[in-house]
Amino acid sequence: MKLNVSATLTYGFGSATQVIAAIEAARSPDQTILSEELRIWPDTALIRDEDGATGERRFRAAFSGQVQITYRALIDNGERTLLPRDARQHDWSELPQDVLPYLLPSRFSPSDEFMRFAQREFRTVPTGGARVLAVLDWLHTHLDYVHGVSHAMTTAEQTFIDRAGVCRDFSHLGIALTRALNIPARAVSAYALDLDPPDFHAVYEIYLDGRWWLVDPTRLAPVEGMVRIASGRDAADIAFLTSEYNCQCLNQVITVTRADADAGQQAA
Amino acid sequence: MKLNVSATLTYGFGSATQVIAAIEAARSPDQTILSEELRIWPDTALIRDEDGATGERRFRAAFSGQVQITYRALIDNGERTLLPRDARQHDWSELPQDVLPYLLPSRFSPSDEFMRFAQREFRTVPTGGARVLAVLDWLHTHLDYVHGVSHAMTTAEQTFIDRAGVCRDFSHLGIALTRALNIPARAVSAYALDLDPPDFHAVYEIYLDGRWWLVDPTRLAPVEGMVRIASGRDAADIAFLTSEYNCQCLNQVITVTRADADAGQQAA
Amino acid sequence: MKLNVSATLTYGFGSATQVIAAIEAARSPDQTILSEELRIWPDTALIRDEDGATGERRFRAAFSGQVQITYRALIDNGERTLLPRDARQHDWSELPQDVLPYLLPSRFSPSDEFMRFAQREFRTVPTGGARVLAVLDWLHTHLDYVHGVSHAMTTAEQTFIDRAGVCRDFSHLGIALTRALNIPARAVSAYALDLDPPDFHAVYEIYLDGRWWLVDPTRLAPVEGMVRIASGRDAADIAFLTSEYNCQCLNQVITVTRADADAGQQAA
């Protein structure tokens, strides 16, 4: 699917503030960047980072005053296939070395706390794809999508008790439960077609059958219409803006639209 | 310094249990492995992992019943220089890309929770080496080394309240406070000369002046006598044994002795 | 039912330590103390407290060195009737003033954290007795009775995540969920017939239909065979020993046996 994505972000910084931003689409094997443009106003020197293994990109800068970041891109995200129920779960011995860290607990997805619950709840479900789907069903049944219950420090433990949160919280709990079942899981930030209201989206990927599969625990947007930005252990790693000090988000406009023939037909 | 290290670990596993072990000395640039031997009894197939960037090694296996792991090595850990007070703190823009994750909060070192405290407590101390040393002084003054207060799930937040813990807890809080000051910090497992009683040791490294520096927040063993095993965001990454299910540690014997001329003179 | 209860408790105190003990059976309207004896060795001055409203008794003392407390009593606990499913839930306006505090969150039963979960899980169950029984069923289905998972600081939140604990943990979570449903609940310590192994037992009471009803969330002992000791908001209020500093429990022997005719027939 070809997708136009754009993000216009306006921030206010009190004084010179170091930031790391992850807003560009990843140059990952599953998507092709046909064209793109990143603009910062006022013009600021950037350090550009690209992860050789994942194609994920971040930039570093020191911002002060009011800053506007604009990113526009045309991306072909290929054909995302949905996780099959019979996707095979690997023994640890079969996993690529760089996948192993995604078995471990992290800041917002402390999977070690959920070992007993995950075993209790999902042990009768066949391993692999069926278990991952069972976790997604559990999240859908047991969590409400509600703004205002969670905040930037909310962990999967709190969401498990609150039974409510936003995309980030759904993902954190899903990741924690999946890791507690010995299946690697990582957080992913994305641009998402049909997300209403449009926003950065937080989803996750699980590793089965020799590859990563993208899933959306909120069921708010189709996996087929997602453009991957960054991946990591949880939200701490994939924030679209990590800043040294607090800064103020003054405005944020995200749009994702289809750019191919089907898009025109839809509109007809 | 040349050091003989040995670890004999005996575990009981209920049923076939997947494990990841990190007990071999790292082939990191700061230390040379002159000879070594790893034995598993009963003989078990191992997957060996080595991180190309850090030279750290882990092995994976599936164990059942009673298993004994023996590791012996002769290592030259070179000359570890102590962190100088004037070591320069980098702007984020100057850091190597692979150092950036160590600025972020992690499972047991949620540095985001300590931003305000760290600024309050250390803002008047010059940046760089002096701040790192001020954190170490703070830990020494405000924490008691006590067994039984903490456990495997204890985070830096709890240690900050408890004001007591073991090496792992000292390191977790030290790492959290250092990151909250915008200085990269990572957890390190080590064999340590003169640690009494002998055990695996948990210390940490901070990144200043273009390199990592090893520090021991417990002040229980000299940095010069440490052999690095593994590094990571916190204890979750560097456990000497990560196992799929609970297992029982039946026996553990660690020894570290000097192997060079000075050692003989000491004994004379 | 007539019951013989006895407790022999031996503690070691490092230095003179203030304690508050709650080990005597309550002189509550639902049970009659036929005879009893409390002995402290070595002999120590006691302050005796009795709550006029509940008949619950505590004693205060300053202990040092090794101390043995022995309590023996013959009690008629009347006929404890089991909570009926149709017991009516009161509006707040109907509750006695002294019952109101048991609607509020407490140290180990932070019911405010469970409002959303409790409403989600139990809103379709009729109010009153049926809801309380539904909570008890939920606890029975979702928690495992396991030693070693919890400790003296474990709250209902942690037990909700762990899905395991001992009688105290079952009660804390049950109390939190019940209060989150707007039903008063309080923790009760008790001597319990048929508890295996014999120990102090932690259960709870809920207020419906104009009275308190005793329930055992662990289902390990019959409510009919319980002798009430103390009640309060949670374990913090009803500890059998609250001490100023840590003390060591050297030995603890509890026995509860039937003293009436039926007891003889059982043994025959």
Add this chain to the structure above:
Amino acid sequence: MKLNVSATLTYGFGSATQVIAAIEAARSPDQTILSEELRIWPDTALIRDEDGATGERRFRAAFSGQVQITYRALIDNGERTLLPRDARQHDWSELPQDVLPYLLPSRFSPSDEFMRFAQREFRTVPTGGARVLAVLDWLHTHLDYVHGVSHAMTTAEQTFIDRAGVCRDFSHLGIALTRALNIPARAVSAYALDLDPPDFHAVYEIYLDGRWWLVDPTRLAPVEGMVRIASGRDAADIAFLTSEYNCQCLNQVITVTRADADAGQQAA
């Protein structure tokens, strides 16, 4: 000091909601209510509660739609004497029975978590008034009065880490530390002269030398100008409005002014 207090509170309730309100000045021995008036609009049936021991008053009601509560009173709060540094600390054996619960941990003031810190920090300070004042000095030095850091679920543990909060948070941590030093402490809600901006105030009382002493850990208002409303273990007990479901505070206006001769002279 004679004080006019008034509170006008407007709430919106979605559906019939049970509430408990604590907004009337206490009829406690240390203050005399010269005149007062409580009005609810629209007129609603109230259950009035008064605690015989403390003179504290609450009312219960079921509200729906928009409700305005107005309370006006003229109160003589006598002469509040400030806690003397040499106020004597009691042994537990000397405390009145009804003071004992204020030694125990509660929902927002889990003093059991702070035993080690409190001993470490304050053991060299003489017991009694000096220790309580040392805790107040510690709070003043180590906490910032900042809105937006804490919320309705924030406990003393989080405030201890955050090092910031509002009056309620200062009190919760102060109460926790004081109880951890074996001194009874209870939360108190109050109307406070000179509080800017005017609001309900959260302070606390400690029990020394045979009586309760009022202290303000925020140092934002003079103790002499406070009118006590309710007391309890922590904010859970003394909320000015406890409601069965969430309600919306639409408007709140509090005023406290001097009503005696001095007031006129001040204004001249």
